[in-house]
Amino acid sequence: MINTDQKANSRQLRANWARTIGGILLLAALAFSALTFVGLHIGPASVIIFVLSVVLPILSWYNSGTLVKTLMKCHAPSPDNPDHMRLVRLVDEIFPTTGLKVKPEVLISPIGMPNAFATGRSPSAAFIAATEGLFLVDLEDNELRAILAHELAHVKTRDVAITSMTSTLGSLFAIILAGGLPWLFRPAFIQPSKGGFNLKGKDSKKGFAAPVAGIGGFIVTVLLFWVVSFFAKFVTLFVSRARENAADALAAQWTGDPCALATALLKITDWMERNQALLQLKILLGGMSGLLFVSLHEGSHRHANGALSRISQWWREIGENHPPVEDRIAVLETYAGQACPTMSEVRSRRRKKISVIGKR
Numbered sequence: 344m345i346n347t348d349q350k351a352n353s354r355q356l357r358a359n360w361a362r363t364i365g366g367i368l369l370l371a372a373l374a375f376s377a378l379t380f381v382g383l384h385i386g387p388a389s390v391i392i393f394v395l396s397v398v399l400p401i402l403s404w405y406n407s408g409t410l411v412k413t414l415m416k417c418h419a420p421s422p423d424n425p426d427h428m429r430l431v432r433l434v435d436e437i438f439p440t441t442g443l444k445v446k447p448e449v450l451i452s453p454i455g456m457p458n459a460f461a462t463g464r465s466p467s468a469a470f471i472a473a474t475e476g477l478f479l480v481d482l483e484d485n486e487l488r489a490i491l492a493h494e495l496a497h498v499k500t501r502d503v504a505i506t507s508m509t510s511t512l513g514s515l516f517a518i519i520l521a522g523g524l525p526w527l528f529r530p531a532f533i534q535p536s537k538g539g540f541n542l543k544g545k546d547s548k549k550g551f552a553a554p555v556a557g558i559g560g561f562i563v564t565v566l567l568f569w570v571v572s573f574f575a576k577f578v579t580l581f582v583s584r585a586r587e588n589a590a591d592a593l594a595a596q597w598t599g600d601p602c603a604l605a606t607a608l609l610k611i612t613d614w615m616e617r618n619q620a621l622l623q624l625k626i627l628l629g630g631m632s633g634l635l636f637v638s639l640h641e642g643s644h645r646h647a648n649g650a651l652s653r654i655s656q657w658w659r660e661i662g663e664n665h666p667p668v669e670d671r672i673a674v675l676e677t678y679a680g681q682a683c684p685t686m687s688e689v690r691s692r693r694r695k696k697i698s699v700i701g702k703r
Contacts, residue, residue: 351677352596359589363505366582370512373575404507408463408470415460417450417472426478427451433488434471434495440597441495447471455479456618457611459636461494462503469498480610481693489594489604490636496593502586509579583664591671592678601675602683608668609686611637637665 403410411417420427431449438446447461448470457476463469471494482490497503595601615637665671676683684692 351680352592355592355674355678356589356596359585359592362585363582363589366578366585367505367509367512370509370575370578373512373578401507401511404504405464407503407507408468411460411462412450412470415452415454415472415474417452417470420449420451429484430473430487430491433484434491437488437492437495437597441492441499443495443499447495447498451475457614457637459490459494461497463498464504465501466498469503471495471498476614477611480614482607482610483603485598485600485603486607486610489598489600490607492594492597493590493604493636496590496597497586499593500586500589502590505586506579506583509582512575512579580664584666587665588671588674591675595675595678601678602681605672605675605679605683606689608637608672609684609689612668613686613689635665637668 420431422428430451434446434449443466445467447463447466450470450472452472452474454474455476456474457478457480459471459473459477461469461471471491473490477487477490591604594604598604672683
């Protein structure tokens with residue numbers, strides 16, 4: 344076990360909470376500013392969009408445990424399966440260090456891709472789960488323990504509620520803009536009798552639409568809506584990445600072994616790189632990406648060369664819920680105060696282990 348740099352760990356935890364709170368306040372400010380600027384035009388369409396974009400996410404958060412259990416076909420660990428019992432044992436070992444009052448339920452998902460996740464509307468109603476594929480990547484006990492600590496950290500800090508809140512605020516911002524920006528079209532309607540603009544968009548003498556103004560207003564509206572909606576999504580994902588970094592920091596603190604989490608990340612992403620044929624499964628799990636331990640797209644489009652490739656890679660990364668594994672490992676190394684094992688070193692240790700077993 345490696346002694347964790349507690350000062351670096353505490354700094355990172357404070358920084359990630361600052362990013363989280365700052366992101367939520369920024370989204371709230373954007374929604375309030377949009378409401379102040381354009382006003383809220385209430386109509387049947389606005390009500391429908393509000394229900395779909397705000398009420399449904401809140402209901403999804405409240406029922407997140409049931410929804411995810413059904414989607415991932417989660418079931419209780421089998422007493423006859425050594426891997427399942429190992430998982431339960433490691434959760435029992437790490438739980439006392441978390442400060443949680445209620446131990447989350449431990450479940451298994453039959454999905455063949457190695458990953459783990461946690462969800463639930465509150466710590467008392469949460470569960471953590473591992474996929475069957477997680478047992479196929481030769482994880483040591485300290486590595487699996489670090490992954491479970493990461494998921495317990497999400498439960499401890501109520502990250503499901505936080506990400507649901509940011510998504511709802513982002514949706515509210517987009518709804519206000521959708522209801523208010525159409526005022527840009529109004530100058531397109533000209534009132535011939537007075538030679539001016541008919542801001543109400545109608546006239547007893549039949550106003551007509553100026554084609555240039557109409558097309559221009561449409562283009563400006565679409566571009567403006569796209570830009571501000573992307574910015575809202577960017578802030579939402581920024582908060583999500585901050586929560587992932589915070590979970591890494593707490594896992595390193597609780598286990599006292601940052602490099603165990605680093606090598607676990609390496610092993611899982613190495614498996615993903617060698618099994619790109621499971622792209623269809625990635626698509627099926629797309630709606631779960633925010634809950635998983637490792638991004639489903641990790642291992643693809645990495646190591647970009649050239650300015651355009653790096654810009655393209657950066658663009659993809661800011662659209663992800665998780666920070667890149669390379670960045671997560673770099674931060675974990677600051678906690679460890681040393682370089683963690685590389686994938687080549689992990690493979691070397693694995694070959695030596697297999698060789699020793701073969702000689703027995």
